Amino acid sequence: MPTSTGTGCAGIVTGQARFGLALLLMCLLAAPAARADNTLFRIFTENYPPYNVSETGKNFAHKREDIGGICTEMVEALMANTPYKYEMKMRDWSFAYRWVQEHKNHALFCTARTDDREDQFQWVGPLASIRWTLFAAPDSNIKLKSLEDAKDMKIAGYKGDVMTDYLLKKGFNVTASVTDEQNPRRLVLGQVDLWVTDGLVGPLVAKENGDIAGLRPVLVFRETPMYLAVSNQTDPALVAKLQAGLDKAREDGTIDAIKERYGIGD
Known part of the structure; x- marks a missing residue:
């Protein structure tokens, strides 16, 4: 009896352990999918101080750390509130404007939002005004x-x-x-x-x-208010998350802090 009872308890414990291990593995496998998003945004701007500034003195830049300015910091703040990765480059405006329109998950800042441009992009903002x-x-x-x-x-x-x-x-x-x-x-x-x-x-x-x-x-x-202009080829659900990221940065005071640092008002 004792042997039988002991063997039975061990079987129960082993079964529970196996179930728990299986459940743990399922959770571990599911967790990265919930936390991570491999979407990559390619974001363009121009040298247009104080809104977008080349830190190297050139009119182009290949790295995010070589770009500063009011709108640049705002875009960085909104992206920090999203699960997306991004690259930021500085190019000639007319080239970047056309390039972004033709590719999904591409965006351009700071872009003045006008009636003529309304249907050319999806809009995230406003950021600043010109x-x-x-x-x-x-x-x-x-x-x-x-x-x-x-x-x-x-x-x-x-x-x-x-x-x-x-x-x-x-x-x-x-x-x-x-x-x-x-x-x-x-x-x-x-x-x-x-x-x-x-x-x-x-x-x-x-x-x-x-x-x-x-x-x-x-x-x-x-x-005119200026925005992050996102290509129409981009999934609107992704654009909504970008807007939510900006809204959060505005609500927590980050956007106001950037404006104050540059000495600009609404």
Whole structure:
């Protein structure tokens, strides 16, 4: 009897142990699938300080650590709240704009969200806002009461920029360069009358490209929110998680802290 009883108890314990081990293995196998997500986002931007800044001084970057700026930090914050991996690169804007549209799990920041662009992307944001500003040279006596006052003036812009495209469609005389870098110099040399760019970007670009100071903001004619623009080929469920990641960063104060650090408001 004792032997029989002992053998029976051992069999029960062994059966329970086997069941428990099997259950543990099932949990271990299931856990990584619940925690991990191998989705890789490829995120592009341009050199557009202070929103997106090349830390190397070049207009391109291959690594996330070589890119800084207001929007860059915001995108990093939202991605930290998602299960996704990502790469970040800096490229020419017109190239990146087209490339992102053609590939799934690709995104572009900071992209102004306008009616013309609405159907071209899925949108995550808002991140920051740009102020559409017309600058004149420091010694210029130009005064503008409205945008129409600039109708007959020569305006510098750059290719693919939302402000430049807007003025071109409205029939303004805009010469678009590949980048914004030479436009402050064109302005002070009298080659153009005005330069259209963001109110924060203008003085920084002028300082970094020719040590030009004192440009006059003569008209702010629009303000537009900027977003992370995600390709339409991307699964909307993934985009929803990106938005949730940004919302969390906003709710926990991370976004406000970034704005405060750069001295910008809503």
